[in-house]
Structures are given as structure tokens and as C-alpha cells.
Amino acid sequence: MKMSAGVEWGVHCCVVLSQAQEPVPAARLAEFHGISRTYLAKNLQQLSRAGLVRATEGRDGGYELTRAASSITVLDVVQAIDGDQPAFRCTEIRQRGPLASPPEECTRPCGVARVMAKAEQAWRSSLREVSVADLAVTVDKDSGRTALTALRGWLAEG
């Protein structure tokens, strides 16, 4: 079980964007994190397609959040980048082999699939409870309340 590595970038970018007052170019976000410009662009496109960020093209363009940081959950970002397909995919092997269940008995997901779905639901719920705004506060606290002001300063010196 593995989550796309781009999720970490996406979350961090959303935190950064929550502190910006104007569009931030992708190249600048990449520079800030010291990561690949070109690949980050791909991830940002996914955020854009999911409707979490808006991209303004042309000169002085860049990315900005479409709504308040407090209403963007971590789950939103994870699903935007990592996809919203369930981790457990049932192959319906109960319908194969010598003791196969007839299809008319398989109207609903079997017990195994239900257990997996419930666990993923718990995972999603946990991620849904934290917003990007919450995250920004946490990061700020961890740094002794210096991170966000430093970040805003760096964004201003464009």
C-alpha cells in the first residue's frame, strides 16, 4: 500500500497558497520546496482539475486557492492527487472456481469487501477532519510562530 509521493507536495503547496494574496507561479512553488519544477506542474494541474486551485494564465499568472483554506480538507488534496479509487479492489473471486457463487447471490459486496470499505471510510473521515488552515496553524506552532510570517515575507519579495 502506497500513496503517491506528490501528495506531500500538493499539501505543502496548498499551505503556501493559503498565505498568498496573489497568484503564485508553479516555478516559484517548486523553488520554495526545492523540488522538480516540471513534475510539480503536473500535480498542480491535478489540483486544478479537481477545482481546489484556480490557474490564471499569462503574465503575472499563477495558482491561487478557489475557496477559504478552512474549507479545503486534507482529504480533498489527497483525492485530487492520488485519485479517489478505493485501495481495495474486489476481483469477485467468489464467482470463480468449483464452488462459485451464482451471480444472483452477489447483489451486494461480500463480507471481505465490506470490511475493507469500512476501514477506508474511517481513514477518509480522519483526513476530512483537518483543513489546510488547521495545518498552517500547526506548522506555525511547530516552528515557534515564525514560519508563516517568514513565508509571507518570502512571497512578497517577488
Added chain:
Amino acid sequence: MKMSAGVEWGVHCCVVLSQAQEPVPAARLAEFHGISRTYLAKNLQQLSRAGLVRATEGRDGGYELTRAASSITVLDVVQAIDGDQPAFRCTEIRQRGPLASPPEECTRPCGVARVMAKAEQAWRSSLREVSVADLAVTVDKDSGRTALTALRGWLAEG
């Protein structure tokens, strides 16, 4: 985010083994589910390494559970096959870029990583609450209480 497809096989095999009184060969388990013999063997090896099943070699050998089905949780099977590495791997990008946090500030996982870890913890807890024995009961109920007896019959006719 994706979980190994072999997990489904592993869970089903454990349910089958919970109804067996003698070792069941891998080839027979594969035949029962209508899946690849050779690849299932690999998954069973992982279960064996994790200590969930015991393999007896030689003629009339096969696999059997090492402990009661009620004390084997779904989480055990998932971790045995899919690995126990966390889905979210932090790359410590906060220590890179122009505003990098100094290493002495990074004594513990940052806010993002903590949120992810908590969510995975919730997922694990959910899977830990269900045992293979519970699963067998569920599957039996779904089939109108005929699945387990049919299964035991099929196992007996070696």
C-alpha cells in the same frame, strides 16, 4: 493509493483454511479460487513468513493456520501481504528550499505527517477489529448458511 491485489487472495485463503482440519496444498487453494497457482504460492509464502500460517512440506503437506481463526485479524493478513510500511512517506521537504527549517527544529514528524499517520492508525484500528473467524461467519450468512458446509465438503473430498 492502491493495495496489492494479493490481499484479496490471502484473506480468502485464510477463511478457507479456518475450515480445514488438515493441511491444504497451495495448488488446491488456487484451484478453489480459480486463480494462478504459482503466484498464489508467493503470497502464501508471505503469510508463512509473517507467522500466520505454517507450511508442512512433503507429501500430504500444505498450509494450515498457526492459531485460532478468531485471533487472526484482517489487519494481520493485510500487513503480511501488503507490507507494513506506511502509505504516506515523508520526504522532509521542509528541510529544503530557501526557507528550510534547520534540522534541530525537526525532532518530530511535522504536522502533515502527523495527520497522515493518525488517519492510517484509524484505518488499521478498523481492520484490527475483524477476525478471520468473523469473516467466515459473515460469508456464511450471506450465502444463506450453505457456504461453509459446502466448503468443508469440498475440502474433505481430497
Added chain:
DNA sequence: CTATCTCGGACAGAACTTATCCACGTTAGG
């Protein structure tokens, strides 16, 4: 003792993820 059956690990192939690049349409400013 031996024939046979079993697991175990080593070995390829497929599929996905990660990463890069470039041509294109769009926008602001000179």
C-alpha cells in the same frame, strides 16, 4: 530407499509511477 509431493527463492515480464521536455494558447505590459 525412492518416487513423489510440497514449499521456497530466484528469475523474467507487465504495469504503473515518476520525471522531463516541448509546442501551444493566453495574458499583461511596453
Added chain:
DNA sequence: CCTAACGTGGATAAGTTCTGTCCGAGATAG
């Protein structure tokens, strides 16, 4: 108008993991 900055999408590799197959070592029954 024309240039420079910026996102978009597709095409393209490289790397890594997942999937699948193979044969040999070892154990058991007879």
C-alpha cells in the same frame, strides 16, 4: 503590435513496483 511570462496538454523515457512463472531443495509416505 510585440515580447516576455505563465499554465496546459501530450508525447516520451527512466525507474520502480507489482504480477506471474520457473525450477531446485527438502521432506514425507510407502
